[in-house]
Amino acid sequence: MYKFLIRPILFKFNPEFVHKLTMKLICYIQRMPIAGGVARLLYRKEHPSLEREFFGLKFRNPVGLAGGLDKNGEAYNGMAAFGFGFVEIGSLTPKPQHGNPKPRLFRLVKDGALINRMGINNKGVKFAIDKLRSIKPEIIVAANIAKNTGSRDDQIAKDYDTAFSLLYDLVDMFVVNVSCPNVEGLTNLQDVSYLSEIMDGILDRRATMDEHKPIFIKLSPDVPNVQIDSILDYALRNGVEGVVAGNTTRKRDGLSTPEEKVNSIGKGGLSGAPLYERSLEMVKYIHQKSGGKLAIIGCGGIMTPAQAKAMLDAGASLIEVYTGFIYEGPGFVEKILKELDPPKKKKRKQAEAVVEEDSPAVIQNADTEILESNA
Ligand SMILES: Cc1cc2nc3c(=O)[nH]c(=O)nc-3n(C[C@H](O)[C@H](O)[C@H](O)COP(=O)(O)O)c2cc1C
Incomplete structure (x- = not known):
């Protein structure tokens, strides 16, 4: 119903307007x-086989909302009603910021993709703190943190530390965003010489806290594997729990949308279907390189339940979706969960199958499986 009735109407409007409308609705x-009860009834699926436990955190299921949709931490409990197992809020910066001039969000419908150059528009850490204090999370919340766009080089590590410290008691885990392609110079922070300055500060800060909360570094799909190696090495040596693989890409390879249209959009990070191959490759690579010692949140281009499962099978502990949720609609997470926890299959008793041995039609039916929902 969403894909054939609602989406065609929504996609007639400006993407950022629809984004705001959707957030208001949630x-x-x-x-x-x-309304929450109805959404939960329709979209939430719970089963012990879907649960995961990492770092002392119990996830209802391994499917999370990626950073950038609930930018200000306004809708995490609403998102929980749509079946998510966790929600990443942010990116949040110490000070509020408007982001880049509009238009800054574009659809490439033929490619099942989006291009955005939002530029980490958000209402700042203090706004999110008020929300987290007034609306008790019913779901695991990860805070994605970033620097303010205008911060000088010598202020960058302080920005991350400020956001981290202020949010520490209010969220369950952290994602350090050093891979947004839409803020000048941000992806350079994946160079370990810069990254270590930011991360050392955060890790030292965590050491002073009573409770230990997991930290993930969010990587760009555009960094070469040799650079990933040095980040993994840093993470493993310094007690970083994991990585998010990954963010949007600057690349525009293999798109079906006409080149003129893509060029007319200009700069920005591409998300959705074209990203999947690279993000899956990254997950496999990181899993193998780290010997399974780093937790991986697989993110990028998951548009079908089978792709979600393949990402987990490739070594991701958890996965996240953003563009898939926009294209596939509110039932997307539930569809993924059905794929991860399929109905049990029961072979029809052999005896039943051969009752009428001489009938070819019945012999064919002998192989039919009876589906029995375990939902
Ligand atoms: C409109 C939009 C805004 C985003 N904003 C952020 C952000 O603020 N911080 C961040 O780390 N990632 C952000 N992302 C990236 C997503 O979290 C995700 O990594 C990326 O879209 C790939 O996943 P997907 O193909 O499932 O969308 C944004 C993505 C989109 C489409």
């Missing part, structure tokens, strides 16, 4: 117990 669902 905030409404969060506030209204009846």
Whole structure:
């Protein structure tokens, strides 16, 4: 229904307008117990086989919302009603910022993709803190943190530390965003000489806290594997729990959308279907290189339940979706969860199958499987 009825209407409007409308609707669902109840009934699927436990955190299921949709931490409980096992809020910067001039979000429908150059527009850490204090999370919340766009080089590590310290008591885990292609110079922070300055500060800060909370570094799909190696090496040596693989890409290879249209959009990070191959490759590479010692959140281009499963099979502990949720709609997470926890299959008893041995039609039916839902 979403894909054939609602999406064609929504996609007639400006993408950022639809984004804001969707967030308003999800905030409404969060506030209204009846609306929330209906959404939960329709979209939430719970089963012990879907649960995961990492770093002392119990995830209802391994499917999370990627950073950038609930930028300000306004709708995490509403998102929980759509079946997510965890929600990444942010990216949050110490000070509020408007991001880049509009238009800054574009759809490439033929490619099942988006291009955005939002530029980490967000209402700042303090706004999110107020929300987290007033709306108790019913779901695991990860805070994605970043520097303010205008911060000088000597202020960058301090920005991350400020966001980290202020949010520490209010969220369950952290994602350090050093891979947004839409903020000048941010992806350079993946160079270990810069990264270590940021991460050393955060790790030292964590050491002073009573509770230990996991930290993930969010990587760009555009960094070469040799650079990934040095980040993994840093992470393993310094007690970083894991990585998010990964963010949007600057590349535009292999798109079906006409080149003129892609060029007319200009700069920005590409997300959605074209990203999948590289993000899956990254997950496999990181899993193998780290010998399974780093937790991986697989993210990028997951548009089908089978792709979600393949990402987990490749070594991701958890996965995240963003563009898939926009294209596939509110039932997307539930579809993934059905793929991860399929109905049990029961072979029809052999005896039943051969009752009428001489009938070819019945012999064919002998191989039919009876599906029995374990939901
Ligand atoms: C409109 C938009 C805004 C985003 N904003 C952020 C952000 O603020 N911080 C971040 O780390 N990633 C951000 N992302 C990247 C996503 O979290 C995700 O890594 C990327 O879109 C790949 O996943 P997907 O193909 O499932 O969308 C954004 C993506 C989109 C489409």
